[in-house]
Ligand SMILES: Nc1nc2c(ncn2[C@@H]2O[C@H](COP(=O)(O)OP(=O)(O)OP(=O)(O)O)[C@@H](O)[C@H]2O)c(=O)[nH]1
């Protein structure tokens with residue numbers, strides 16, 4: 001039988017002698033200061049799987065967090081049973097401020113734009129050069145989502161054995177986006193993964209790409225054991241035989257301190273709330289030219305000061321053209337999905 005002593009609350013509320021009449025110390029301590037830090041690996045129907053030290057711990061969100069959801073990549077504070085044993089459930093009591101956010105757009109089932117990945121440093125946009133054909137507008141939308149959310153983009157162009165990368169790269173050259181080009185042959189020799197890995201070490205990279213571009217093939221090359229390891233652990237803890245989640249999944253890079261976050265399909269990015277001033281941060285060469293813009297300028301309107309400024313020779317016209325193209329990609333069109 002458990003005994004409840006007189007002072008069971010002592011550890012929670014340690015009130016110090018308060019001679020100066022200040023507020024009791026207990027009330028200014030952050031709540032749950034004993035919470036342990038975790039990293040969200042995946043989310044499945046309200047079950048949030050976190051890495052806590054070297055254990056996989058399944059948790060629920062504490063009610064006090066309100067509507068804010070924990071998403072893959074979040075740094076969280078956990079309390080409760082952190083053993084990671086089967087059938088145990090910890091509680092997430094804190095979600096740390098996010099350094100970056102990748103949003104997906106609202107859809108028929110859900111009217112809100114939602115964050116799908118938090119704290120990624122980089123967005124790897126996987127595009128096939130053929131089969132399926134590249135979709136520049138989709139790439140542009142990914143770039144806007146990256147710039148807006150605070151992620152650095154990386155273009156990963158697959159299937160260069162089927163079509164040359166030149167024309168597409170030319171389109172993106174003025175943006176200075178780093179890129180990797182891979183082929184079937186490089187893939188089979190393991191070289192494709194090596195090329196991509198050079199961009200991943202020490203960073204958290206979210207991978208997006210629509211069906212058939214070779215994203216899964218590449219991610220499996222990058223983290224051959226990763227998926228099995230993580231989903232195996234998740235299954236062991238949840239008792240579910242299959243990893244059924246439709247959420248993104250964070251996979252540890254072998255021998256590095258980076259993470260690959262595999263995202264399911266691309267449902268188009270949430271660009272409704274894109275702030276042009278955040279996108280223009282990605283264009284530091286153009287930014288000074290916006291001082292004479294009207295207030296809340298979209299930089300895609302007639303009175304925008306950038307046209308005259310660029311015409312005076314302060315920056316490359318190709319850069320302004322690229323900025324405008326990206327800003328125009330915010331509008332969702334038929335076929336963007
Ligand atoms: N020719 C060629 N084929 C490739 C290359 N990379 C991947 N593929 C093939 O492209 C097809 C699609 O690859 P997946 O990895 O399944 O593509 P995905 O983007 O994950 O697509 P989903 O699984 O549908 O989301 C597979 O048949 C791959 O073998 C490449 O560099 N060249």
Ligand SMILES: [Zn+2]
Nearest residue numbers: 293297299304
């Ligand atoms: Zn402007």
